[in-house]
Each structure stands twice: as structure tokens, then as C-alpha cells.
Amino acid sequence: MPSPPRSDRLRRGLLAVLVAASVAVPVSGAARPETVPAPAPSAAAPLRSADPAALAGRYAASRADIGAAERAARGHGDHVRAASLHTMGTSARRFLTFDGRDGGRSAEVFGDLARAERIAVLVPGAGIDLDHYWRLRNGSRALLRELGGRSAVVAWLGYRTPRTVSSDALTPARAAEAAPGLDAFVRELERLKPTARTTLLCHSYGSVVCARAAHGLRVADIVLYGSPGTGFPDAAALRTGATVWAGRARDDWIAGVPHIRLRLPFLELGFGPDPAGPGFGARIFAAGDGGHSDYLRPGSEPLRNMARIVAGTAGSVQLPGGHRA
Template sequence: MASRPHSSRLRRALLTALVTASVAVPVSGAARPTAVPAPAPTALAPLRTVTPAVLAERYAATRADIRAAGRTALADGDRGRAGSLRAMARPGRHFLAFDGRDGGRTAEVFGDLSRARHIAVLVPGSDTGIDQYERLLDGATALRRQLGTGSAVVAWVGYATPATVSTTVLTTGRADEAAPGLRRFVGELAGATAGARISLLCHSYGSVVCGRAASGLAAADIVLYGSPGAGRGSEAALHTRATVWAGRGSHDWIADVPHVRIPLPFVTVGLGADPVSAGFGARVFDAGGGGHSDYLKPGSLSLANLARIVEGRTPAAGTGSGEARRV
């Protein structure tokens, strides 16, 4: 077994390599520019209730804002962004919030929020926005189907997600910026849906956002999956009353990311302890044998167990979670 000092040096070396690669790898064309012009959205009153009439009015207002942003994008010559917004404005799509500026901010509802007894809030990770929305859409749809009636899913993209190939993804900076907004959103949702059980499902860098927002968060569960860290050293350091869960698929490359936080002259690099490690203190659930993008895949053990957690049930055991248990 390697000595502790050697292990520490190795982790530092790996993290340095990650930083160097993030700076050196060309990213032109890897992501669309966020500075696509969009009008300011309608100023919406806080959500205080979720009656069908209130929701219908809010959904209509956000749909009008999406269409206005689409017209602006088209006028600017960005047909790709205009097409994405046109899809978001289709009948049957329901948004509690929308802002097309700075890459876009959205909160889309799947299911009937007015009748939901269980609500899952999906908090995605890097490279998620208006122009990269399909995977989140597919995952939210699959989770909603797995949960069935009496439940709703809210896909929350309320922050400027970092690019996967960037130095930004190696720090908690974007998560620190996002945390107050997530805390406000969940608090407002909890107040408007009195009696509903709210669970946060936090994927990849989204788990850093949830970790930084955890204190005072009005949720029954905080679920960290495919996590590079939660921006904290342990479950206790989250200072939350929520039950904290963690899971990782056996083929998820995130297991090889160094789980450290290293103070450098101008920034602290790294995202903290591994949430599935015994020392972190979360309740580890079986996430099956999938990869980093497979947690909400229909028919997967990870999807089934995420749904069970949202419903307040005990996750099922299965085979193929060896990597999640390697601590």
C-alpha cells in the first residue's frame, strides 16, 4: 500500500496535470458562446401556490419570454439557438422560470406540480444550457416516467454551468455563485407546495452546487451522484438536515478524479472529499454499472434507486456497483 505522503504527492501531481490540460487543450468550437443576445424576461412574482390557474399563468409568461428570446436569436443569425428555443416553446413544455441571457437559465417542470406529493429537483453539471439541453430533457423525462403519478420533476439550470474542459470546473467558484439562487428556488418551491417531499438530485458538478447550497436548504434529501466532490470535506460539513445520499456507477470515469482541495496563490483548486467514501459520511446507494452519463438511463438500477429515494423508500441493492463501493 502506498504511503500517505506519496499518495498526497500523487494527487497533487494529477490535479496539476488536470489544470494544465484544461488550460492547454484548445476549446474553440467545443462550446457555443454564451453571449447570444436575449431580451430581459418578464418580472415574475414569487411562486406562493401551485394551483392549476397560477401555474397556467406562469407557464404562459415564460413561453412568451422563450419565444421572444428565439426571435432575438434568429435576428442575430444564430439559427441553432433559435431552434433550441423553438423546441422549448412547444405546447406541453412548462417552465417555472426562463432567462435567455448569459447562456440561459431555466426551470422546467415535468408532471403536474399542483398534485405532486414527491418532487425531484435535478441539478445538472457542466456543459448544460439552452444549447446542450437534450440529455437533461431525456433524463428528466425518464425519471418522471419512473416515478409515475403523484410526482413531478423540475430540471433546474439556474446557473452558468462550467465547461468540462476548463479551469472553472476545477474550483467551487461557479457553485458558490449558484448556491444562493438554488437555495431561494427550493425555498420558494417548498413554500408553494406545502406538504410535498422535495429531493435534490445533483449530478457531476451539480453536486458541488448542492454541497455549497446545502445549509438551510428546504429538502428532504440531497443526492450526490457521479460526483467529483461536494465542495466540502464531509457530510457533517454540509450543515443540512436533509438526508445526504451518494452513488457512483462502476464505469464512471469520475472515480479517477483526485478528490482534494489544494490552496494555490490565487485560488483553491479541487472539489473536496469523495462523497461515496466511508469518511465522507453519506448514505451510499447502489448506482449500478453505468458510466458518467447513464444515471437516468431507462431501465437502469441507478434510475430505479434515484426514484426510490425521491419517494422516500429504501434504495434497492444490486450487482455491478463495485466502483461505488471502492473507497
């Protein structure tokens, strides 16, 4: 009996993953504690400038919101969440926004935003929320160290990320919800820092979010790494003036995700072509031999290359095969 065509096998594989995820998520979710309550954030006045005094006022307002969320978590009996929020609310931390509800939303600044000449906005993928925020924080700090002075990194946890193993991680629905918020945030940065060189760094499902928001954003580069696809057929379809980069580490399990896109009557599955593939049209950078969570590991090849992209020194970016851009 002849084997089914490759496209049919890919479709069946993706549907099998969807069914498994749809079964696994309710079962695993049943054992989880209920969502930790938090009050709505205060209505902060719009930032008029990025001077130190204005930023200090915004950081203080967000610190108060974090404190309120900590008290709510402690009252709810979730002392792990409360301890995490207590750390986030120290005077050394700088949050432009914070909302503790529904898994958490935040935008934390690393470095001196007031004096930054180059800004990296990190957009995380699935599985990042307040309880797993340390992953995003660690990567942000590593990137800032690699960049050096006159730089700022913003960890943008501005949307309800899907769980890593879930049906939501196979559809663009969460990305569609997130894109307007990312668009608004980047435009605010542009207004506050019009001469700064801004780059979007988009990991995994975050690359789907960035692709949805790309059109019209005045950023220098959009970096898609560890991506399952973007929901678009190629880089030109993003309709962006930014340089689109892509990288995937050799041991990243995301390489096994079927790069197809299915439109069903009530659902869209998959994200289409691989941005790191030859037909997508992105500039490819060397991403080393790490795994899916290793791109911002201190001292790693992808971290060095992404820092070079953020810095605007594209000619020094290492390409696959040891060549330079």
C-alpha cells in the same frame, strides 16, 4: 530514487489537469460562435400559490420569454438555437423560469406540480446549457416515468455551468455563484408546496452546488451522483437535516479525479473527499456499471434507486453488493 508520496502525486496530477484545461479552453473557445444574444426576461409576478391557474400564468409568461429569445437567436443567424427554443416554447412545455442570456437559465417542470406529493429537483453538472439541454430533459422525463403519479420533476438549470474540460470545472467558483439561486428556488418550492416531499438530485459538478446550498434547506434527501467531491470533508459538514446519499457507477470516469482540495493564494482547486467513499458518511446506493452520463438512463439501476429515494421508500433502495437499505 524513491517515488514521491501519494499526496504529492495527486497534487501534481490535479495541477497538470488544470494546466491542460487552461490551455485547451481558450483554443477551443476561439472556434466557437460568439454568445447568442437574448433579451432580459420579463419581470414575472411572484407565485402566490401552486394552484393550476397560478402555474398556468407563470408558464405563459416564461413561454413569452422563450419566444423573445427565439426571435433574437434567429435575428442573430443562429438557426439551430432558434429551432431548439421554438421547441421549448410550445404549449406542452412548462417553465417556471427562463432566461436565454449567457448560455441560458431555466427551471422546467415535468409532471403536475399542482398535485405533486413528491418533487425531485435535478441539478446538472458541467457542460449543460441551452445547446445541450436535451440531456437534462431526457433524464427528467425518464425519472418522472419511473416515479409515476403524484410526482413532479424540476430540471433546474439555474446557473452558468462550467464547460466539462475547463479550469472552471476544477474550482468551486461557479458553485458559489449558483448556490444562492438554488437556495432561493427550493425555498420558493417549499412555500408553494409545504407538504410535498422534496429531494435534490445533484449530478457531477451539480453536487458541489447542492453542497453549498444544503444548510438550512428543508428537503428530505440530497443525492450526490457522479460527484467529483463537494468541497466539504464529510456529510456532517453540510449541516443539513436531509439524508445524504451518494452513488457512482463502475465505469464513471469521475472515479479517476484526485479527491484533494488545494487552497492557493488566489485559487482553490479540487473538491476534497469522495462522497461515495467510506469516510464521507453518506448512505451509498448501487449505481450500476454505466458511465458518467448514464445515471438517468431508462431502466437503469441508478434510476430505479434514485426514484425510490425520491418516493421515500428508502428500505427498497438497492445497496452495493445486492443488499437493501
